[in-house]
Amino acid sequence: xxxxxxxxxxxGAGGKIxxxxxxxxxxxxxxxxxxxxxxxxxKKGLNRAIEQARxxxxxxxxxxxxYDSMLAKTIPYADWVIxxxxxxxxxxxxxxxxxxxxxxPNVIISTTTSSLPLDSLTEGRSKIFRKNFLSxxxxxxxxxxxxxxxxxxxxxxxxxYNFMKDFLHQRLGRVVVPTKNLEGFAxxxxxxxxxxxxxxxxxxxxxxxxxxxxxxxxxxxMPPLATIDLVGLDIHKAIVNSxxxxxxxxxxxxxxxxxxxxMMIKNGLLGNKAGSGFYKKLExxxxxxxxxxxGDYIPAVQPHLVFVEQAKHLIRLGMYREAFEIxxxxxxxEADIVRDILYTYVAYSYNRIGEVTDExxxxxxxxxxxxxxxxxxxPSLMLNLLGGAExxxxxxxxxxxxxxxxxxxxxxxxxxxxxxxxxxxxx
Amino acid sequence: xxxxxxxxLGGYQTDFARxxxxxxxxxxxxxxxxxxxxxxxxxxxxxxxxxAFVGNFASELYCNQGHLGxxxxxxxxxxxxxxxxxxxxxxxxxxxxxxxxxxYIKAGIYDLIFVIGIEQMKTVTPLEGGRFLGAAAWYEKECxxxxxxxxxxxxxxxxxxxxxxxxxxxxxARIAQINYSNAKKNPKAQARDWxxxxxxxxxxxxxxxxxxxxIKVTDxxxxxxxxxxxxIASEKFASxxxxxxxxxxxxxxxxxxxxxxxxxxEFEEKIADxxxxxxxxxxxxxxxxxxxxxxxxxxxxxxxxIETHDCFTTSEYMAIDHFGLTKPGESWKAxxxxxxxxxxxxxxxxxxxxxxxxxxxxxxxxRQLLDVYKQVTGSAGExxxxxxxxxxxxxxxxxxxxxxxxxxxxxx
Numbered sequence: 001x002x003x004x005x006x007x008x009x010x011x012g013a014g015g016k017i018x019x020x021x022x023x024x025x026x027x028x029x030x031x032x033x034x035x036x037x038x039x040x041x042x043k044k045g046l047n048r049a050i051e052q053a054r055x056x057x058x059x060x061x062x063x064x065x066x067y068d069s070m071l072a073k074t075i076p077y078a079d080w081v082i083x084x085x086x087x088x089x090x091x092x093x094x095x096x097x098x099x100x101x102x103x104x105p106n107v108i109i110s111t112t113t114s115s116l117p118l119d120s121l122t123e124g125r126s127k128i129f130r131k132n133f134l135s136x137x138x139x140x141x142x143x144x145x146x147x148x149x150x151x152x153x154x155x156x157x158x159x160x161y162n163f164m165k166d167f168l169h170q171r172l173g174r175v176v177v178p179t180k181n182l183e184g185f186a187x188x189x190x191x192x193x194x195x196x197x198x199x200x201x202x203x204x205x206x207x208x209x210x211x212x213x214x215x216x217x218x219x220x221x222m223p224p225l226a227t228i229d230l231v232g233l234d235i236h237k238a239i240v241n242s243x244x245x246x247x248x249x250x251x252x253x254x255x256x257x258x259x260x261x262x263m264m265i266k267n268g269l270l271g272n273k274a275g276s277g278f279y280k281k282l283e284x285x286x287x288x289x290x291x292x293x294x295g296d297y298i299p300a301v302q303p304h305l306v307f308v309e310q311a312k313h314l315i316r317l318g319m320y321r322e323a324f325e326i327x328x329x330x331x332x333x334e335a336d337i338v339r340d341i342l343y344t345y346v347a348y349s350y351n352r353i354g355e356v357t358d359e360x361x362x363x364x365x366x367x368x369x370x371x372x373x374x375x376x377x378x379p380s381l382m383l384n385l386l387g388g389a390e391x392x393x394x395x396x397x398x399x400x401x402x403x404x405x406x407x408x409x410x411x412x413x414x415x416x417x418x419x420x421x422x423x424x425x426x427x
Numbered sequence: 428x429x430x431x432x433x434x435x436l437g438g439y440q441t442d443f444a445r446x447x448x449x450x451x452x453x454x455x456x457x458x459x460x461x462x463x464x465x466x467x468x469x470x471x472x473x474x475x476x477x478x479a480f481v482g483n484f485a486s487e488l489y490c491n492q493g494h495l496g497x498x499x500x501x502x503x504x505x506x507x508x509x510x511x512x513x514x515x516x517x518x519x520x521x522x523x524x525x526x527x528x529x530x531y532i533k534a535g536i537y538d539l540i541f542v543i544g545i546e547q548m549k550t551v552t553p554l555e556g557g558r559f560l561g562a563a564a565w566y567e568k569e570c571x572x573x574x575x576x577x578x579x580x581x582x583x584x585x586x587x588x589x590x591x592x593x594x595x596x597x598x599x600a601r602i603a604q605i606n607y608s609n610a611k612k613n614p615k616a617q618a619r620d621w622x623x624x625x626x627x628x629x630x631x632x633x634x635x636x637x638x639x640x641x642i643k644v645t646d647x648x649x650x651x652x653x654x655x656x657x658x659i660a661s662e663k664f665a666s667x668x669x670x671x672x673x674x675x676x677x678x679x680x681x682x683x684x685x686x687x688x689x690x691x692x693e694f695e696e697k698i699a700d701x702x703x704x705x706x707x708x709x710x711x712x713x714x715x716x717x718x719x720x721x722x723x724x725x726x727x728x729x730x731x732x733i734e735t736h737d738c739f740t741t742s743e744y745m746a747i748d749h750f751g752l753t754k755p756g757e758s759w760k761a762x763x764x765x766x767x768x769x770x771x772x773x774x775x776x777x778x779x780x781x782x783x784x785x786x787x788x789x790x791x792x793x794r795q796l797l798d799v800y801k802q803v804t805g806s807a808g809e810x811x812x813x814x815x816x817x818x819x820x821x822x823x824x825x826x827x828x829x830x831x832x833x834x835x836x837x838x839x
Contacts, residue, residue: 027622050634053634054621054622055627055632055634056630057624057630057632146620173611173620315452317453317459317501318452318453318455318457414463415464415467418439418467419442421450422442425450426450
């Protein structure tokens with residue numbers, strides 16, 4: 001087909017993911033049109049891209065403009081249109097209708113969504129639009145998170161899909177994860193199951209305790225409820241609700257959003273962007289934690305559990321396997337919560353093989369997106385640290401989890417552990 | 428065949444992009460990873476090791492921790508009782524640790540030595556770290572009251588070139604660009620995901636400000652955490668190892684030659700001494716020519732690649748003519764002609780060097796040797812120099828007060 005990408009138009013370039021993804025393209029020498037609802041917004045996006053690259057020279061590759069005056073002048077010259085407008089099907093559909101008249105026949109159109117049904121987004125669009133349309137789900141911020149899920153609809157041209165897979169990897173340095181066209185793709189499906197399960201547990205155990213128990217020592221750079229604050233509780237709600245409506249699996253009940261999340265959103269406690277969420281930072285750096293049971297913010301109690309502290313100490317010394325032996329064998333009741341989350345992570349991930357990613361890739365695609373999209377220790381590594389497939393399957397049965405048909409150990413686990421040491425933080 | 432030949436059996440590098448302080452890890456965690464990784468990669472059991480040497484510059488300053496050799500006993504029960512010691516020569520600490528291991532093996536004292544180069548530097552602010560690095564120069568004379576003494580000193584190296592031969596800074600920018608470009612292919616390089624272009628490297632701006640004199644941010648290697656472990660073996664051990672791993676001893680990389688010189692610690696003293704010399708740093712040149720002589724090679728064109736000490740772009744500019752790629756003062760020609768790029772006639776720093784791969788001070792000399800080992804065994808992955816059989820390293824300490832050059836290759 002002779003596809004090539006030299007110029008890119010980013011629709012929604014004033015937003016974070018649009019501007020930063022466009023910035024990655026500009027860094028690679030592509031000409032990038034930053035289009036937003038106003039020139040001012042587009043320029044805000046440009047500044048964000050400059051900050052990401054830590055270089056002003058990428059601005060030479062970026063042209064900013066607003067939709068009204070620039071769509072007609074730029075879309076006909078774009079080889080790839082990245083749509084990154086708000087996560088709302090109607091807004092996206094309206095935008096597609098607006099740009100379609102200006103598209104050249106071979107222009108690739110991709111959306112950055114992973115949680116809206118792709119087929120519904122292209123309703124009313126021409127056959128050629130649908131042929132050129134797919135999802136390229138970049139993780140935020142793309143300068144640090146290298147995963148990019150790619151998903152096609154039944155109408156997507158195979159040549160375009162394969163070209164984009166190569167282009168995203170070779171030219172934009174992405175860890176490309178081909179996924180099925182299902183809500184949440186692979187990464188959000190798994191991560192938000194766990195996030196939501198942890199919010200459910202927070203009702204009983206509290207914010208501080210849950211983030212202490214499932215803290216960075218368990219193989220993630222950031223505690224889960226702090227991550228939800230970063231994502232935004234409104235976004236968390238939208239993703240979890242979409243997954244609850246559009247998927248149906250053995251963990252369906254864990255996609256039920258706890259009522260206190262709605263209350264938090266109603267009260268404007270949206271997370272970092274609002275200044276308060278699960279965490280509230282006071283002047284002077286003191287932190288208060290949201291108490292889901294009472295709806296109040298409460299001071300830190302600084303939990304201290306022997307098994308957690310021992311595991312953290314071993315992580316600090318780089319003794320990952322020994323740390324997980326402590327977690328596996330601890331008798332404290334809180335250790336049951338940690339094990340429940342870790343075994344659920346492994347079970348749920350392996351159970352998604354063939355559903356969210358192709359069977360032929362085994363656990364590899366899911367592994368890639370969890371480490372390169374979330375900075376979590378990947379499921380196969382966690383399986384290894386929990387004792388391998390046989391031992392873990394027994395434990396899953398005990399916990400009442402669905403044992404995956406394809407629960408298998410990877411080879412070369414020593415290097416995998418060493419390479420993944422960065423995901424285990426002694427905090 | 429040299430019966431006192433010293434062989435390299437492989438090793439392991441930690442990911443230089445990591446920030447071990449942010450992970451709240453102790454320096455021994457980095458040692459553990461380098462040791463476990465090297466043992467695994469080289470298929471060597473802890474019990475086979477006769478001694479362990481540490482190259483480290485200043486862990487007392489960065490980590491409040493000295494006596495690093497004693498941590499080996501905590502890494503594996505088979506290492507309790509092992510003779511260990513630490514070597515320090517500023518940024519050449521790794522290089523002198525390797526030379527010391529080589530000497531022990533040549534003397535017939537040990538048959539297998541594990542050498543680790545290590546530095547955890549992100550424990551402190553850049554300003555404080557800059558002051559610590561001043562200990563590699565004559566602190567009282569050259570660093571007192573100066574925030575970042577080394578960029579200033581290596582800026583002066585560029586100024587000296589400018590004075591003697593002329594120096595256009597666009598060539599320094601090109602050196603930075605090439606190193607970053609090579610680093611993109613190295614999965615363990617610190618700057619593998621960082622943006623760089625020639626335009627960026629030559630433009631002064633908010634993100635590429637002047638650090639000192641002609642030195643901008645992009646002219647500098649950055650603060651890096653990292654460790655590299657490497658196994659160095661005698662002919663006796665290597666023969667048995669070759670038999671066990673089903674490889675030919677003749678094909679196994681060994682140290683073909685080495686040079687080691689030390690001169691005045693103070694930069695101005697060195698420059699004053701070389702006023703009538705065609706080389707700006709004649710003792711660096713001497714370490715290189717000594718290594719050539721011991722390796723029985725005629726000149727730089729007998730090696731297939733160089734891993735040099737580009738702590739700053741000016742030090743790589745210096746290395747180009749000191750290795751003899753050009754006449755003294757004409758390094759720019761090798762840059763302009765693409766000689767130092769992959770796949771040029773003599774690629775320099777295919778790993779990305781200190782600028783692209785990173786510069787955990789005490790680890791650098793060991794990392795360079797491991798990278799040349801990878802090159803001559805065809806295991807460098809995407810940054811492989813095709814058909815590499817021999818390679819050279821240049822590891823310098825301070826402002827090239829200590830110079831270590833090592834040539835590695837196999838017999839055929």
